[in-house]
Structure formats: C-alpha cells, structure tokens
Amino acid sequence: MVTLRFSGSLHVTSNSFFNELIYMHTNLLQLCKNKDSILIGMAMKMMLKFEKYWGCEGNQNFLLYVANVLDPRFKLKYVKFCFGDLYDYDKAQLLTNKVKDTLMSLYEFYLKIDEVVDNNRHKQDVNAIDDVEVDVNTLARFKRHLLEVDSVENKNEVERYLIEGCEDPNDDKLDILGWWKSNALKYKILSKVAQHVLAIPISTVASESAFSTGGRVLDQFRSSLSPATVQALICCQNWLHHGSIPTDIRSLINDLETYENLESEFGGKLHLVTDDN
Incomplete structure (x- = not known):
C-alpha cells in the first residue's frame, strides 16, 4: 500500500511521506512485541534496516518533513505530535526544531531571491522616469523603505502559517497545490517554497517494479x-x-x-x- 501511494504520478506525493513513515515505524514497533517468534525475528530485522536510514539524525532528509509541514492539514503540529509519540521529549523537540529550521532556511533563501528581483525592477523603474520632473532620490529612498517594511512583514509568513489553524485532517480531497495557489497573496514567499517542494516526487520507480x-x-x-x-x-x-x-x-x-x-x-x-x- 505504501509503495502504491509513493509511486503516484497524477497527484502530490511528497506530503504523504511522513504519514507513511510513521505508519511503518509504529507497526514495526508493535510487531517487535508480538508473541510469534517468527514475526518478532522478521520485525527486528526490518527495524534494524529502518533505523539504519531513519534512526540517525545525520541520515535523514528533513526536506521530506518540510513537505508534510507545508500540508495545511497538518503543519508543524502533526510532526511534533508524532515525534512526541515515538521519541523522548528531548529528541522529539530536537527533531521538531530541525524541521522548522529547515523550512526557515528555505524561506530565507527564496526571500533573498525575491529581493534581488525587486531591486532589478526598481532600477528599471528609475530609468523609465528619468524624463519626469520627480526627485529620483526621494523615490529611491521610498522604494527601499517599502522593501524594508515588506521584508519585516514577510519574515513573519512562516510564523503566521504555523500559528494559524489547520485544515480538516480527514479531508482527503483537499487540493494542496490549489490551496497554496489561492493563498499566494497571503503567503507571497512561502507559497513559492510550497510550489517547488510539493512538486518533488517521493519515488520515480513504478510500483510493479519495486518488488520485481x-x-x-x-x-x-x-x-x-x-x-x-x-x-x-x-x-x-x-x-x-x-x-x-x-x-x-x-x-x-x-x-x-x-x-x-x-x-x-x-x-x-x-x-x-x-x-x-
């Protein structure tokens, strides 16, 4: 079932990764406590393989966690909740902060790119009004002032998104890309991050080839x-x-x-x- 979901090509898959990872981890923990010795042996071997890739912080790709945070039905609250169930408080808090830091790093990178684009537009606008009797220096200073104000407001986009309430977690028909498109004016920079992160496929391997x-x-x-x-x-x-x-x-x-x-x-x-x- 997990392989089928990861192999989808007509819908977003990156946001489903964390849910399936938690599902596998939880079931493996339960099977390790099973009374059947054969199941316990198989589950222990699978758990060792699981811990090899996901037990060490250095081996984890936190961008996949960010994809789940960018799902408006879950955000960071769900990641923190699941980490709290699986790990002790210190490790859960450490991983949660790492996920948030990764999202903030992405956001700040896109914010810098947007500022460069705005500066280039500003230079073009100044050149276009050379023939107009306007104090160019005043316009330039006002433009920089607007950029500073917008920058301060934009820096709160991530915090505003995380603080606001989540959509219905049981809404399986929610169009995530459509949600971000309709909220692009509200989250100018963060919507660009979501657009690129959510477009990343979890797997490019066909489901019928995974076990062949x-x-x-x-x-x-x-x-x-x-x-x-x-x-x-x-x-x-x-x-x-x-x-x-x-x-x-x-x-x-x-x-x-x-x-x-x-x-x-x-x-x-x-x-x-x-x-x-």
Missing part, C-alpha cells in the same frame, strides 16, 4: 533468455541462496545458457527432419 527481480536477472547481456530459463534461474537462485554448500552461481548460469543454445540448435534440426518426413 527481473531487472537483476535480465540484464543487458541476458535479455534474450527464454521465459523458461529465466524462471529456472530465479528458482535456482532462491534454492542456492538458502543452501549450506557454497556454489559457483556464475558457472551454473553459463552451463544453463550452453544447454539452452544446444537445445535450440538440435531442436531446430529435429524440427526440420520431422517436416521432411
């Missing part, structure tokens, strides 16, 4: 193998993988290819002899 072993068997050197040989290779690989006797898989694959070639050659001759008769 075909790519590991049918490489560019063996793309002409028959379906029967491919099936035999996959079965042999599974059997040999769980065997206790070391085996040279490469030599076995070469033997299978030789056998297939011989079968094709003699089978064709036999077919010709049968047609002649």
